[in-house]
Amino acid sequence: MKRSISAKYVLIGFMVVALSLLLTANFGLYFEGQKIQQSVHDTAQIEAQKELFSAIDRNFKSIDQQLKKLTEWDEVHQQLNQSSYYYYWRDQRLKDSEYFKPYYIELDIYQADKLKLSHLVKDQQLAAEALPKHLNSQSRYFLIQPPHHDYLIVSHAVYSRQDPSQVIGHVAIAIDFFELLAQDNQFYYLDFPYLHFNRSGFIGMHQLKDALEYRAISNPVSDHLWNLIEGFVVKFALIILATTLIVFGFIKLIFLDPLQKLSLFVKGLRSQAHANQTEVQASFVLEEHQNLQKQLSEYHHALLDAQAQLSQQNQKLWQISRTDPLTEVGNRRAFDDAWHALLQQYGSQPTTIAYMLFDCDHFKALNDTYGHQVGDELIKISAQTLQRSFPAGQNIYRIGGDEFASLVVDKTVDEVEQIAQKALSDLISYPFVQLDIKEKVSFSVGVGYAGHNQAIENIEVLPRQADIAMYKAKHSPHNKVHFYQHGHDTSNQSLVSNKRLNQVLTAAYTGQNICLHYQPILNIKTQDIYYEALVRLQFEDETVFPSDIFTIIAHHRLEVELDQQILNYLLSQLQQKRLPANIGLSVNISAKTLLQPFIVDLFEPFLVYLKQHKIVIEITESILIEHIQDVSFVLNKLRRQGFLIALDDFGSGYSSIRYLANMPVDIVKFDMTLTHALNADLKTQRLIQSTAHMIREAGYELVMEGVETQQQLELATQAGATNIQGYYIGRPNFKPNPPGLVA
Ligand code: C2E
Ligand code: MG
Numbered sequence: 001m002k003r004s005i006s007a008k009y010v011l012i013g014f015m016v017v018a019l020s021l022l023l024t025a026n027f028g029l030y031f032e033g034q035k036i037q038q039s040v041h042d043t044a045q046i047e048a049q050k051e052l053f054s055a056i057d058r059n060f061k062s063i064d065q066q067l068k069k070l071t072e073w074d075e076v077h078q079q080l081n082q083s084s085y086y087y088y089w090r091d092q093r094l095k096d097s098e099y100f101k102p103y104y105i106e107l108d109i110y111q112a113d114k115l116k117l118s119h120l121v122k123d124q125q126l127a128a129e130a131l132p133k134h135l136n137s138q139s140r141y142f143l144i145q146p147p148h149h150d151y152l153i154v155s156h157a158v159y160s161r162q163d164p165s166q167v168i169g170h171v172a173i174a175i176d177f178f179e180l181l182a183q184d185n186q187f188y189y190l191d192f193p194y195l196h197f198n199r200s201g202f203i204g205m206h207q208l209k210d211a212l213e214y215r216a217i218s219n220p221v222s223d224h225l226w227n228l229i230e231g232f233v234v235k236f237a238l239i240i241l242a243t244t245l246i247v248f249g250f251i252k253l254i255f256l257d258p259l260q261k262l263s264l265f266v267k268g269l270r271s272q273a274h275a276n277q278t279e280v281q282a283s284f285v286l287e288e289h290q291n292l293q294k295q296l297s298e299y300h301h302a303l304l305d306a307q308a309q310l311s312q313q314n315q316k317l318w319q320i321s322r323t324d325p326l327t328e329v330g331n332r333r334a335f336d337d338a339w340h341a342l343l344q345q346y347g348s349q350p351t352t353i354a355y356m357l358f359d360c361d362h363f364k365a366l367n368d369t370y371g372h373q374v375g376d377e378l379i380k381i382s383a384q385t386l387q388r389s390f391p392a393g394q395n396i397y398r399i400g401g402d403e404f405a406s407l408v409v410d411k412t413v414d415e416v417e418q419i420a421q422k423a424l425s426d427l428i429s430y431p432f433v434q435l436d437i438k439e440k441v442s443f444s445v446g447v448g449y450a451g452h453n454q455a456i457e458n459i460e461v462l463p464r465q466a467d468i469a470m471y472k473a474k475h476s477p478h479n480k481v482h483f484y485q486h487g488h489d490t491s492n493q494s495l496v497s498n499k500r501l502n503q504v505l506t507a508a509y510t511g512q513n514i515c516l517h518y519q520p521i522l523n524i525k526t527q528d529i530y531y532e533a534l535v536r537l538q539f540e541d542e543t544v545f546p547s548d549i550f551t552i553i554a555h556h557r558l559e560v561e562l563d564q565q566i567l568n569y570l571l572s573q574l575q576q577k578r579l580p581a582n583i584g585l586s587v588n589i590s591a592k593t594l595l596q597p598f599i600v601d602l603f604e605p606f607l608v609y610l611k612q613h614k615i616v617i618e619i620t621e622s623i624l625i626e627h628i629q630d631v632s633f634v635l636n637k638l639r640r641q642g643f644l645i646a647l648d649d650f651g652s653g654y655s656s657i658r659y660l661a662n663m664p665v666d667i668v669k670f671d672m673t674l675t676h677a678l679n680a681d682l683k684t685q686r687l688i689q690s691t692a693h694m695i696r697e698a699g700y701e702l703v704m705e706g707v708e709t710q711q712q713l714e715l716a717t718q719a720g721a722t723n724i725q726g727y728y729i730g731r732p733n734f735k736p737n738p739p740g741l742v743a
């Protein structure tokens, strides 16, 4: 099976993917903004640097000019020649002159050997000085003494007026460098208050760039833009999250939950498949869901209706298979069912039982003399008269050509006698002259009776006792109602019955006297024939038929043994090449045998014959339905090996149609009661035809059994049978004779 995934997980997956994409896009925007911000900052930093260093250059030039001018001042030359009032000159004259700028901290003159002039004059209290005692080799440098003193020290040589190449001294100034910058410059990019040196002590000009710490003023536009981007990104992420949650909740509410409800609804329908009404519990938001649920509900009801119809159809078929079409009373199968039900019930509810048989005397002669139509009419009237004569609710069954039976419970011998006498007098007093029958029509009644609290063995013998009583009644011209009495056992019938028992048991145990008769099954379209093998016990003077064989076999539970003997017989026929090559064979297997674990082995010896012979295995439907699981496995195995499976007596069981689709069979055989009912009323005819149609539609071959007349052949063909079987095509014969050659 293909792996399926819950809609919930699909939705979650979709949401996660969508969310990831949106968030990736969002963070992409964030990083892009950050990059812009960085590039704006970098540009501003470069501008600030340019601004700073051009300001420094400008100021250096101006200071250089100032110093140059100073070196040319006469008074400086004079002080270098005669420095006796140097302090006075420096502190009064110089500081008041135009040469001393307000941002100078100190200005001093140095001798040619770079010694400070002020040091030559003794007894002078030296103030805290920014300029050193000796000038060093560099004409421009910084002296950083945190926290308060950051000086720029600049010196310039003073040249002799007579010989301009001769250095006669130096002038040097100490400047508050930052103050100078602040006064003379306007900064647009540089964050001036931040400007500082990152080290202390002596800093030469070549170190200036590295030693200065500076930064650009932050750009309000870019900062604002960045704040906007940042805010947007955060808000957008929150909105995406919130939207995802809302969409998820919405889809869950609108689609997922209703889908789950629908799924539960369908599950509910399945679990209550046999309920008549299914309540629509879930209410849906979407019209489509509501429609779907409505349609499912309607479909479910339609299924239930179809199922009910099929059950009805089964019921009707079951009814047909148990009704005699001529008299419309129950048939032999219905009577057997009633008898077995009574036997089962007897264990828990012991009661008196009368097993009653009614038979028309000399019916065969009457039938031959007056024709089948009169014979049929006579049977019909007999059934109706008997049914009317019997107490209400008491059923009459037609169990043979002119033989009727009834089971009367909970009545005394006298009461049973009264019932029988009344029925008999009603029968013989009927004016059969109306049918142009000139002879007096007489009937015989045989009764087997068991009183209260009998052992079950005494009940099981009632059919045979009723048979014997009937035999007595037939042979007694006056006493036409006969109750079985002990002592009858010594009669011929009983002897026959013991003889039969021995014959059947010997056959089951040893296989003696078993033989198979073959009845042709004709394919209507191709005219091909295959043969159903039907068991017989063959003795010199008589043949024993399945109705007798299987009563005894069932009683002694010897079905498996008998089937094994029959299969052995068929195998030996094949091995000895007693059967013509290439003929198809159909063999019956009892339900019990089919459930044996060795069933597949039982057919193993037949495998080699499958090349030459089509071999069909016939099973009855009840076993298939009761044990469909186990039996299906076995049957499918046999089918794979090449055997064909036929479902025998279809329509005689209860629930066959319902299981039809799952039955592991190739051929369906309609019970002969269905074939015969094709003559009955139009409704019955239609029902059988529609069932036949369904079976053909499902792909099975359809055999109709019990075709006895040309009319039945036509009806069976019309109904859709692919094959037919019956006396009209050919009777069972000890040799598989093609139709037409059968006697
Ligand atoms: P079945 O398998 O449904 O066989 C068809 C029965 O209908 C046969 O009765 C056959 O003689 C009879 N039949 C065929 N055509 C007509 C017809 O046109 N009119 C009438 N009235 N009857 C017809 P048979 O041979 O007495 O067998 C009766 C049942 O005994 C079979 O019914 C089958 O269930 C069982 N049976 C027969 N042979 C074997 C066997 O070898 N093994 C097992 N396990 N069961 C067998
Ligand atoms: Mg059969």
Ligand code: MG
Residues within 6 Å of the ligand: 648, 649, 669, 670, 671, 672, 705
């Ligand atoms: Mg059959």
